[in-house]
Amino acid sequence: MTDSSPAPDSPPEFLDPPEAAGELGRLGPYRVIELLGQGGMGHVYRAQDTRLQRTVALKVMNERFAKSPNSRKRIVEEARSMAAVHHDNVATLFEVGQRNGTPFLAMELLHGATLEQLLQSGRRFTTDEIITIADQVALGLEAAHDRGIIHRDIKPANLWIQSPSERVKILDFGLAVAGSMVQGMARGDSVVGTPGYLSPEQARNETVDERTDLYSLGVVLYEMFAGKVPLLAPNTPTQLVNILCREPLPLSQRQRDGVPVEVPEPLERLIMRLLSKEPGARYETVGHFRKALQAVSEEIQLALQAELAIQIDPGAGSASGSVSPDAANVSVAAKPTGTRPMGMFVAGGLAVAVLIGGGVWWMLRDGTPEEKAEVASIAEEPPAVLAAGLGALQLTGNVVSDPAVPVGEVARFRLQLTNQAESAETDPRVQYSQAGQVARITTFLQQEGQLKRKAPAFPRAFSPKQLPAPGETQSIEIQFLTTNMALEPFDVIFELQSPAGASVDSIVSRFEIVENLQSGDLLGFNTIRTRAGKGADTFVRRGSTEDFGKQPALVVHRSGEKQGNVWSIAFLRFDLSQLDPPTGSESDSVSSVLQRIDRSVLLLSMAAESHPGAGRITVHGWPSDLRTPDGVGTQDWQETGAGHLTFENSPVPPDMDGLIPLGELEFDNSGEGLKDQPDGIRFISKALDDFLRSSPGVVTLVLSQEGWLDDPTRFNSRDRLPELAPGLAVRWKTD
Missing domain, CATH: 2.60.120 (Jelly Rolls)
Structure with missing residues (x-):
């Protein structure tokens, strides 16, 4: 959306004739100014909204795709997915509509380039920049996942780097899937996504959850270091086989332009964990990933500080208390990193860095018992979150829902989570303040006479800060799509659990899946x-x-x-x-x-x-x-x-x-x-x-x-x- 592509010889048929100089034509209330770019699904134009007098990017579907009902449905689903997510790291959608039979999206006009364009231009990213980009993508994904939306197509072409701020914006939720829509994408349907960035579960056409987006993010990070995706093949079938059967070569064993790839060992471990074949071996949520990413960043900074050679005159600190004139001359030798930090997770100041890098060891050697205990506590793992420690959390009130949901539509439920803690000792927010995840709500469905089964919606996780304060109640919305569900009543069970899955509390509601006459095919009519x-x-x-x-x-x-x-x-x-x-x-x-x-x-x-x-x-x-x-x-x-x-x-x-x-x-x-x-x-x-x-x-x-x-x-x-x-x-x- 930066440099515009040449304008077509004649305006597309879906545009109404231009009404003023300097425009290609009109699309409803939009003055279409110029073609910005084009892809497999459509074209992107610079346009002006005549109602609000703002410049927008219009994404218009290709005519040959617009003729297909499935393609028109897909672009509408993209719009609904994007519109549901409001976050600085997700591109803002203003409007979705159709004109002359052609669907279009009106989005914020971004300045800069996609990550794919930057990589193709030869730009090399430093470790600090890669960590920053990973964190911003994770923030945007976390916002989407909180709304029950999985992107399913994270790749450099869908990551926009704004200029000059270098803020990351996630684009194209065209393959996004909300909640239980993943059930409809199970065996029998087509594989969806971009081959080089598909997760193994996507390649197997299995049910997906938020860990699929983490896998694709791992591929992007790998590519930013190595210059190529971890598993590359000349054609799609071989690519799918590689994703399913081959292990990617560790980054440290890769070469780029004949030179070994340099990647900090903690960051390599993190990226290779994202590329695990089985979702359970990756991070459970994006929140867990971000916490691990921050720890890795801090570990990298500590390792850099440990390489500082601080030479102090031996005469300094003598019994006489005199200081050599050379004692103040500190020689610092640091290994060049060639990095241009983007302001993420960087230790603030040499004095602090030296204290962290060398002072901890010094205090453990000669410090008082109290100091040793305080420093040792830094390395302690936070206490495991136990179901018994979450007794103050309860699901309260009646679940608000639509008692009849058309098949294929979103089932929405609103429930309440109350913190009934009477003291700090019983408040999970205090007791588990260092935990990444304190509790989660898992949704189950149960048909009459059958065992309950986990619903396709993935669990709603809570960090300590996301829990309500003692005496307060938080309203929570859980939603999932009802694609391919039977036309009959269901019990929906919301279970409050510890991160390990132990039950703390539960609440039950009932709804019925009915036929969808509003948007489904009117077969037999x-x-x-x-x-x-x-x-x-x-x-x-x-x-x-x-x-x-x-x-x-x-x-x-x-x-x-x-x-x-x-x-x-x-x-x-x-x-x-x-x-x-x-x-x-x-x-x-x-x-x-x-x-x-x-x-x-x-x-x-x-x-x-x-x-x-x-x-x-x-x-x-x-x-x-x-x-x-x-x-x-x-x-x-x-x-x-x-x-x-x-x-x-x-x-x-x-x-x-x-x-x-x-x-x-x-x-x-x-x-x-x-x-x-x-x-x-x-x-x-x-x-x-x-x-x-x-x-x-x-x-x-x-x-x-x-x-x-x-x-x-x-x-x-x-x-x-x-x-x-x-x-x-x-x-x-x-x-």
Whole structure:
């Protein structure tokens, strides 16, 4: 995103024509200025948000990928993953949308280069710089992992080094996976990631957790020292075999440009541990890794200080107390490191360094017993965290959750952790203040009649500082995806554990996985449009007697005094007799056939110039026995001419009395991302199913705006395009 690439010969088709000089075109509210770069999935442009007057980077998917529903879904998942993480070491996402069928992301515009670009340019990083980069990447990953998100594609191309601050930003959460989504990536699905940086569990297509990101980070650190990834092969299949079967050559045995790689032994140990084949041999969490990294940095600094040769005149400190004139001349010889520190973990000052490097030994040799005990305590390991010492921590209150979660969606739970310690002696924050991890909450799922099993969400870990203070309660959100879970009830068990896995407390909730009609494929459904049979669609506007039945859009609007108290309401009529009846019921009456409706979905598509944001629509059913003041019924109204609906003669004033409430339809049209998406908006409710079952065969649905919006909501009507007309999808019950 630094040096721009040459602009294409002609603007891409997904861009609207330019409206001013100096721009390639328009993408919704964005002025697209220039092409910054391109990759396998898409292009990145410099653009200006005309609403907030800020410069952004627009990541736009390639047209050939945009044609694939899976690719469009992936870029949306990337956006959701990035938007969920707010941290200085993660690139900020402003907006996700679609325009002319092309998904895009609006992100902060970064200055600098990727780590890959810097490595390819020949830049060599010092040990201090590598440690700093590792720590910043770990901080960003820790923020993502706290949200239940695994990146799964950590590599130099996805690590941005800002200029001039050299702050690291993690890019591209396009392969990120939230919580239990890893279950859906188990055996049978494709291997996902970049071959050189894949973890062994990714190569085996197994369940992954946060330790996968640690493995990939280890590959990056190895490459920064050696100039190449640890296991390199000429093709992907061989690369996967190497990752699974070969051990990487230790860094100290590598050569770079014919010269042995110089790497401090403690840091080499840390990197090689990250590259362990089995996740259990790596660090348990990113927090544990950061603690180990800090210890390694300090060990390296102590080793450097130990190499200082301090020569003091033997005459100094004589019994007479006189000091030789040369005693103050201290000769210090230090091995050149060639490092340019980035300000991370560096000991502060030569005097302190000498005290740490040589003074500890001096005190242990000649110090008082008290001094010896104090210094010896520095090297003591922190006490092991025992379940018995965590008795003051309890999971309290009721778990707040959605009792029904559509399969493939995120199950969210909120619970409370309380610290009931009455003194410092029983407060785990004090007792285990030196521990990296004090407690964790592990999630289990249990189906009726079966043993509990660990849920795909990895444990939520707590350091001493992350625990609530005595007498306080901390609200905690745990979430995981329900991909590939059975459509049945589950008990979800949240168990408070010690770091070793011993149980301290637990709390149980219950939820049910239901089918996903909101975004899943409508397999087995029959669809009719307002174009079929006696179908029709129109809208009415308060204060107008005009017939709007032949307009290309249906307007639903409600605004206040500043906009003139506008109120527009849409009417959709469907002829259910046009549905293909279930097998064996061809000769049955319409009413008996409709009794066999299992589920139904109202399908709408957003029209141009609709409200560019979130909104809610209330859906009502017009009962067959309710007639307008003019005597018009649900089956009789016309779009135009005699019998056409107006606001005053429709069944809506003054407060929709007499209509049957069916529920609320929510949408988010940010950046006009829903524009002209066929059936891009769905409304599902059991009340809609019941309304259709009890109907005489021709039904009218009424749409009104919930809340006040300055801009109207516009849905495509049957007069726009056949595939964009309002639809009603119905599935029959099976015998």
